[in-house]
Amino acid sequence: MTAYLIQGARLYGEERADLLLTDGRIAATGSEAADAAPVGTVRIDADGLVALPGLVDLHTHLREPGREDAETVASGTRAAAAGGFTCVHAMANTTPTADTAGVVEQVWRLGQDAGWAEVRPIGAVTVGRAGTQLAELGAMADSAAAVRVFSDDGDCVHDPVLMRRALEYVKAFDGVVAQHAQEPRLTEGALMHEGVVSAELGLTGWPAVAEEAIIARDVLLAEHVGSRVHICHVSTAGSVEIIRWAKQRGIQVTAEVTPHHLVLTDEQVRGYDPQFKVNPPLRTAEDVAALRAALADGTIDIVATDHAPHPREAKDCEFAAAAMGMTGLETAVGVVAAAMIAPGEHAFTWADVARTLSTVPARIGRVPHQGRPLAPGEPAHVTLIDPERSWRVHPEDLHTASENTPFTDRELPAQVVATFFRGVATVLDGDVRNDREGAPA
Amino acid sequence: MNSGAQPTVVLSGDDIHRALTRIAHEILERNKGAADVLLLGIPTRGVPLAARLGTRILAAEGRPDSDLDQLVGTIDVTMYRDDLRRNPTRALEPTRIPASGLQEKVVVLVDDVLYSGRTVRAALDAVSEIGRPRAVQLAVLVDRGHRELPIRADFIGKNLPTSREERVSVQLTELDGTDAVVLS
Amino acid sequence: MRHLLSAADLSRAEAIEILDTAATMAATQSREIKKLPALRGRAVVNLFFEDSTRTRISFEAAAKRLSADVINFSAKGSSVSKGESLKDTAQTLQAMGADAVVIRHDASGAPQRLATSGWIDAPVINAGDGKHQHPTQALLDAYTIRRHLVADRTGAGLDGLRVAVVGDVLHSRVARSNVDLLHTLGAEVTLVAPPTLVPVGVETWPCQVCYDLDATLDEHTPDAVMMLRVQRERMSAAGGGFFPSAAEYSRRYGLDAARLSRLAEHTIVMHPGPMNRGLEISAQAADSPRSTVVEQVANGVAVRMAVLYLLLAGTDEGTHP
Numbered sequence: 001m002t003a004y005l006i007q008g009a010r011l012y013g014e015e016r017a018d019l020l021l022t023d024g025r026i027a028a029t030g031s032e033a034a035d036a037a038p039v040g041t042v043r044i045d046a047d048g049l050v051a052l053p054g055l056v057d058l059h060t061h062l063r064e065p066g067r068e069d070a071e072t073v074a075s076g077t078r079a080a081a082a083g084g085f086t087c088v089h090a091m092a093n094t095t096p097t098a099d100t101a102g103v104v105e106q107v108w109r110l111g112q113d114a115g116w117a118e119v120r121p122i123g124a125v126t127v128g129r130a131g132t133q134l135a136e137l138g139a140m141a142d143s144a145a146a147v148r149v150f151s152d153d154g155d156c157v158h159d160p161v162l163m164r165r166a167l168e169y170v171k172a173f174d175g176v177v178a179q180h181a182q183e184p185r186l187t188e189g190a191l192m193h194e195g196v197v198s199a200e201l202g203l204t205g206w207p208a209v210a211e212e213a214i215i216a217r218d219v220l221l222a223e224h225v226g227s228r229v230h231i232c233h234v235s236t237a238g239s240v241e242i243i244r245w246a247k248q249r250g251i252q253v254t255a256e257v258t259p260h261h262l263v264l265t266d267e268q269v270r271g272y273d274p275q276f277k278v279n280p281p282l283r284t285a286e287d288v289a290a291l292r293a294a295l296a297d298g299t300i301d302i303v304a305t306d307h308a309p310h311p312r313e314a315k316d317c318e319f320a321a322a323a324m325g326m327t328g329l330e331t332a333v334g335v336v337a338a339a340m341i342a343p344g345e346h347a348f349t350w351a352d353v354a355r356t357l358s359t360v361p362a363r364i365g366r367v368p369h370q371g372r373p374l375a376p377g378e379p380a381h382v383t384l385i386d387p388e389r390s391w392r393v394h395p396e397d398l399h400t401a402s403e404n405t406p407f408t409d410r411e412l413p414a415q416v417v418a419t420f421f422r423g424v425a426t427v428l429d430g431d432v433r434n435d436r437e438g439a440p441a
Numbered sequence: 442m443n444s445g446a447q448p449t450v451v452l453s454g455d456d457i458h459r460a461l462t463r464i465a466h467e468i469l470e471r472n473k474g475a476a477d478v479l480l481l482g483i484p485t486r487g488v489p490l491a492a493r494l495g496t497r498i499l500a501a502e503g504r505p506d507s508d509l510d511q512l513v514g515t516i517d518v519t520m521y522r523d524d525l526r527r528n529p530t531r532a533l534e535p536t537r538i539p540a541s542g543l544q545e546k547v548v549v550l551v552d553d554v555l556y557s558g559r560t561v562r563a564a565l566d567a568v569s570e571i572g573r574p575r576a577v578q579l580a581v582l583v584d585r586g587h588r589e590l591p592i593r594a595d596f597i598g599k600n601l602p603t604s605r606e607e608r609v610s611v612q613l614t615e616l617d618g619t620d621a622v623v624l625s
Numbered sequence: 626m627r628h629l630l631s632a633a634d635l636s637r638a639e640a641i642e643i644l645d646t647a648a649t650m651a652a653t654q655s656r657e658i659k660k661l662p663a664l665r666g667r668a669v670v671n672l673f674f675e676d677s678t679r680t681r682i683s684f685e686a687a688a689k690r691l692s693a694d695v696i697n698f699s700a701k702g703s704s705v706s707k708g709e710s711l712k713d714t715a716q717t718l719q720a721m722g723a724d725a726v727v728i729r730h731d732a733s734g735a736p737q738r739l740a741t742s743g744w745i746d747a748p749v750i751n752a753g754d755g756k757h758q759h760p761t762q763a764l765l766d767a768y769t770i771r772r773h774l775v776a777d778r779t780g781a782g783l784d785g786l787r788v789a790v791v792g793d794v795l796h797s798r799v800a801r802s803n804v805d806l807l808h809t810l811g812a813e814v815t816l817v818a819p820p821t822l823v824p825v826g827v828e829t830w831p832c833q834v835c836y837d838l839d840a841t842l843d844e845h846t847p848d849a850v851m852m853l854r855v856q857r858e859r860m861s862a863a864g865g866g867f868f869p870s871a872a873e874y875s876r877r878y879g880l881d882a883a884r885l886s887r888l889a890e891h892t893i894v895m896h897p898g899p900m901n902r903g904l905e906i907s908a909q910a911a912d913s914p915r916s917t918v919v920e921q922v923a924n925g926v927a928v929r930m931a932v933l934y935l936l937l938a939g940t941d942e943g944t945h946p
Contacts, residue, residue: 199826200633202733202757202801207825271741272734316742318711320732320755517649520663520691520938530939532642533649535779570658 009046013350021380024423054086054381056361059304066095071309077116079400081426083329084383084416092124099124099135101143108145141173148366151178167227186210208236219246228252235280237290256304259335274322296346309402334412380423454620460598465497484534486553489615521563543572553611555581558592632760632806646931664693670723687929715744733757763802765928784811792853851895882909
């Protein structure tokens with residue numbers, strides 16, 4: 001297979017070095033790389049580019065099986081590659097639900113066949129995500145998909161006994177429950193963050209306490225049974241406080257924040273544009289500031305996209321009728337750069353991007369060959385980012401099968417230039433490569 | 442006569458005064474007194490003109506202290522205009538009809554300038570929806586020609602031949618601080 | 626003013642222009658021939674996704690008295706219930722040559738979507754959207770207050786007048802619209818409701834909030850008391866459990882005979898209808914000479930005539946000469 005010599009990239013945004021990729025591995029780095037390059041090596045001038053380990057998303061909706069009109073495993077992982085990702089965790093809220101070994105293996109295999117990125121299926125915690133009976137978590141863990149993350153995402157595992165059992169049960173195979181923290185009774189009919197803007201717009205509110213109450217309960221449950229728990233898409237300042245307290249107490253809690261919750265607020269909803277309808281909802285500027293600070297200081301461990309594609313008609317309607325969610329794979333790097341690096345408030349670096357978008361999500365998901373260091377012998381999952389190339393988001397230019405980005409016409413400060421997955425360039429010079437080596441016919 | 446560039450005063454304050462006095466007498470003569478007459482001013486400048494005519498009529502009839510509001514009203518024609526859709530929405534002016542109503546009265550419509558005749562046509566529609574007068578007559582301070590409808594005035598202050606490019610501007614003390622008719 | 630979507634969008638001058646125009650319209654309605662030709666040949670569509678016979682016939686009467694053609698389009702359920710989408714409905718109306726769309730919808734913001742999504746070119750008039758806004762109701766309320774409590778009306782606002790709005794503020798588009806408009810016109814508004822029926826986030830609204838009706842009547846001495854409709858189903862657990870019982874609501878927040886008797890001589894009692902007699906308003910209050918409930922209905926037609934006239938009579942280039 002083609003060997004690549006990446007010349008002069010700044011590893012983790014720090015010192016310049018060469019990287020030699022051969023046979024799916026990082027063969028050499030630094031001064032030895034050029035010497036070790038075999039005949040026919042493709043040289044890539046990476047002067048000024050940042051090299052990071054391939055990005056890992058812990059929260060992706062690929063929609064297949066069931067809603068192939070919105071996204072497929074192939075189209076979603078292609079979008080992932082375009083966004084610099086080499087691994088995505090496919091959420092379980094498909095039709096049928098990913099609550100059996102059969103469904104998770106199917107999704108995993110579709111990922112293998114597409115070859116754009118590693119697909120790690122997430123298994124549902126309960127049968128049909130109905131919140132009443134545990135799904136066969138062990139069978140999913142033992143399947144070819146080797147599921148380690150379980151979530152009823154879209155719905156909260158709100159029954160405290162069931163949540164306790166799930167937390168306990170997954171310890172047998174080092175799994176983790178990723179909780180969608182939303183108290184259901186407090187959020188009946190909820191359309192947006194409950195506060196000043198919802199009062200004015202007359203849209204039913206989704207109070208912060210509905211998230212915080214579940215997180216408080218679940219960290220205490222995790223402590224009680226000695227399990228780890230992961231909190232999906234943390235959106236409020238209060239949640240940050242609770243997680244910070246739990247970590248200080250030694251509770252094994254990890255948490256994610258989405259790119260959109262790092263930049264957008266409920267003010268965006270004023271025009272009733274359903275592109276800004278998402279769950280959990282966009283919160284206030286104070287929440288955004290707290291989330292940024294928490295991501296910088298490690299209280300929030302990772303960024304996860306919650307990439308949620310929807311067909312056009314699901315957003316081309318009145319706000320109340322619209323589907324919740326936004327796409328995010330292809331804008332994640334740019335939005336994180338805009339929120340965390342560009343403002344310069346939190347001394348957030350590209351090394352922190354590697355930590356929060358690759359190393360730690362791989363560790364939480366127990367993905368063995370992802371999020372590894374850029375070092376000789378490691379798998380050749382590499383993302384090259386131009387930190388100075390700003391670009392404007394146009395939905396029609398994105399590779400996801402859906403158009404529901406909230407960032408239309410927004411200028412983002414950094415762009416993914418190349419992605420290498422198992423040593424194969426899935427993206428090169430900013431173009432996704434349908435004709436790459438090993439691509440399905 | 443007028444090139445259009447230089448504004449010319451074609452009626453002075455005194456001219457207007459005399460014209461209105463003459464029209465008041467013509468109305469009385471034509472209608473054999475003012476017993477059945479109602480004067481309806483068309484906003485904007487027809488309103489003060491109607492009031493002035495009313496005052497003169499009451500004086501001429503020797504009853505200057507009678508209630509002017511019984512003789513003079515206003516009729517807004519905005520909603521009856523045929524060019525409503527071709528212009529930005531106009532604010533409505535009040536319509537006030539004397540308590541006697543229009544039934545079997547002689548209504549004298551009063552306006553400042555008679556030009557295309559379209560305002561008068563709108564006024565005739567407005568009148569007919571409020572009541573059925575015995576007759577409708579028209580008094581104008583200036584008739585500048587260029588009619589687009591078969592309408593003529595019964596009482597005219599001054600016939601003023603103009604070109605379509607010219608502008609006739611009537612200024613009245615009540616609204617403009619001075620009395621004059623200016624051609625420009 | 627291209628659309629009328631929210632009372633909050635109206636400047637003081639625009640609001641007063643509508644009230645003054647409504648007064649002119651009202652004056653024509655005592656004539657034998659009530660019909661005016663201003664909108665002859667124009668098609669006004671009443672697009673109602675929510676049952677509201679009162680509001681619909683009020684708009685219908687207003688449009689017809691201005692000689693517009695009226696098309697009533699009752700959509701039983703929106704895309705929520707998988708019927709035709711709002712977008713398709715809008716484009717259908719556009720194709721039929723609608724010159725204005727009067728929309729009532731149970732989804733907050735639906736009129737704004739209709740007006741700004743590019744689905745349709747016609748002016749959009751919000752006839753009530755979810756819990757958001759009902760601007761013509763606020764205008765007719767302001768008109769009614771001005772008629773009763775302002776001496777030299779033409780061109781005037783409601784400066785210094787005190788208005789108490791009592792009841793289910795949380796679910797009320799009438800309350801939201803009135804707070805915005807009455808404030809714009811210079812009135813001081815106090816919202817009175819049990820705390821469960823006041824929205825979180827109300828603190829930025831330009832009004833006072835009080836949980837005690839008696840205190841408001843005694844200390845605030847309102848010039849107008851506006852009672853809001855309270856739906857009985859809101860007290861059940863399924864309905865949200867906002868108050869314990871109708872009897873308790875009525876005792877604490879109802880305008881009963883005793884409270885009625887404590888109002889100042891000039892104070893008027895208002896209600897947007899339909900009333901729940903015995904719940905938020907007693908029969909004594911509803912039928913008292915100070916009640917403007919029936920007059921509000923008549924004023925509603927005049928105000929809607931004014932809105933239709935100002936939005937539709939001229940060209941798109943503007944509404945002010």
